[in-house]
Amino acid sequence: METEKLFYTDAYQKAFEAKVVSCEKSSDGYALELNRTCFYPEGGGQPADKGTLEAETGKVQVLDVKEKDGRILHLTDKPIEPDMLAKGEISWPWRFQLMQSHSGEHIVSGVIKALFKLDNVGFHMGTDFVTIDTSGPLTEEQAYRVEAEANRAIWENRKVICRFPPEEELRDMAYRAKKAISGAVRIVEITGADLCACCGLHVANAGEIGIVKIVGLQKWKSGVRISMLAGNMAYLDYAKKCKAVAEIGAFLSSKQDDAVGAVKRLMEQISGLKEQIYQMNRREDERKAASIPQGQKLAFFFEDNMAPDDLRLLSLALAKRAVVAAAFSKAGEGHKYALASLSVDARKIAAEMNAALNGRGGGKSELVQGSVAADRESIEKFLEKCN
Numbered sequence: 001m002e003t004e005k006l007f008y009t010d011a012y013q014k015a016f017e018a019k020v021v022s023c024e025k026s027s028d029g030y031a032l033e034l035n036r037t038c039f040y041p042e043g044g045g046q047p048a049d050k051g052t053l054e055a056e057t058g059k060v061q062v063l064d065v066k067e068k069d070g071r072i073l074h075l076t077d078k079p080i081e082p083d084m085l086a087k088g089e090i091s092w093p094w095r096f097q098l099m100q101s102h103s104g105e106h107i108v109s110g111v112i113k114a115l116f117k118l119d120n121v122g123f124h125m126g127t128d129f130v131t132i133d134t135s136g137p138l139t140e141e142q143a144y145r146v147e148a149e150a151n152r153a154i155w156e157n158r159k160v161i162c163r164f165p166p167e168e169e170l171r172d173m174a175y176r177a178k179k180a181i182s183g184a185v186r187i188v189e190i191t192g193a194d195l196c197a198c199c200g201l202h203v204a205n206a207g208e209i210g211i212v213k214i215v216g217l218q219k220w221k222s223g224v225r226i227s228m229l230a231g232n233m234a235y236l237d238y239a240k241k242c243k244a245v246a247e248i249g250a251f252l253s254s255k256q257d258d259a260v261g262a263v264k265r266l267m268e269q270i271s272g273l274k275e276q277i278y279q280m281n282r283r284e285d286e287r288k289a290a291s292i293p294q295g296q297k298l299a300f301f302f303e304d305n306m307a308p309d310d311l312r313l314l315s316l317a318l319a320k321r322a323v324v325a326a327a328f329s330k331a332g333e334g335h336k337y338a339l340a341s342l343s344v345d346a347r348k349i350a351a352e353m354n355a356a357l358n359g360r361g362g363g364k365s366e367l368v369q370g371s372v373a374a375d376r377e378s379i380e381k382f383l384e385k386c387n
């Protein structure tokens with residue numbers, strides 16, 4: 001027997017009483033069927049409700065809700081015996097947020113259709129945001145226009161009407177639908193903003209959505225994927241972002257309005273400092289090279305915290321004076337290195353060093369970079385033998 005769907009009579013009903021029809025153990029709990037329910041099963045892009053069922057024998061948690069052939073199965077953590085009466089209560093904050101998101105999505109999709117003749121070809125209500133995939137491209141500017149129009153429809157507090165119109169009325173109705181539907185079609189109308197076939201749950205008045213905000217726009221197949229937030233989710237995101245901007249402002253001693261400018265200035269400072277450090281390091285390389293007698297057979301330096309690029313440039317600077325030059329920097333238990341020569345094949349010396357010191361690396365005749373699993377003493381011992 002089909003479950004009586006109380007959520008279609010009144011999407012705002014939070015509690016109800018029902019009789020347990022069956023209760024079967026499943027792999028992750030119990031699949032419990034009631035003669036009627038307020039629990040919305042996952043479907044039409046909208047996630048399932050959560051909540052509790054309470055019988056004489058105690059309270060059970062409803063963890064998931066699914067529909068199969070018109071029968072709604074509540075996945076619970078504990079059983080309730082068939083024929084018992086149960087009081088059900090859905091988690092209202094969760095459900096209301098989903099209703100805000102779902103109605104918000106309809107308005108945004110309706111505006112996209114009206115302004116740019118694009119279809120919503122994919123819709124997902126995730127825990128972080130709602131996504132809409134469109135049938136064609138949309139620029140950032142167009143997306144802002146959609147957002148502004150959608151919010152205007154929300155603030156005009158348009159009515160949201162959910163109903164099953166008779167077939168003759170349906171025939172002439174230009175409604176959005178993702179796929180061909182057989183049987184009774186449920187139409188969700190947001191007056192003057194959208195008309196869509198949908199089995200999900202909605203707010204009664206658009207004003208309850210509060211706000212919609214597009215927070216992401218990326219290319220997706222032949223269209224775009226819009227990430228959006230509505231109602232409470234948009235509010236929570238706004239609160240989080242205000243806090244983040246305030247923190248950035250405090251870190252940079254800037255006004256919140258100027259946080260972006262302050263970050264830009266900081267980035268410019270950092271890149272200026274990086275350039276200064278680079279120039280200082282090159283002067284230091286030249287100073288080290290100048291300390292080596294021209295034509296010395298081997299020159300090497302150990303330095304802390306050297307990046308691979310600095311090792312490379314130091315070894316090349318040294319190689320202008322010494323026949324073979326190497327630079328080492330500690331890395332974990334071993335050392336990374338750069339080995340350079342302008343007159344002999346650096347690869348040959350590096351190969352010998354790698355064999356002796358459990359290392360690896362690669363490069364060209366003038367320069368090899370790699371690492372050895374050896375301490376400074378072992379490396380120096382090896383180099384002395386080469387000298």
Ligand SMILES: [Zn+2]
Binds near residue numbers: 044102106196198199
């Ligand atoms: Zn829908």
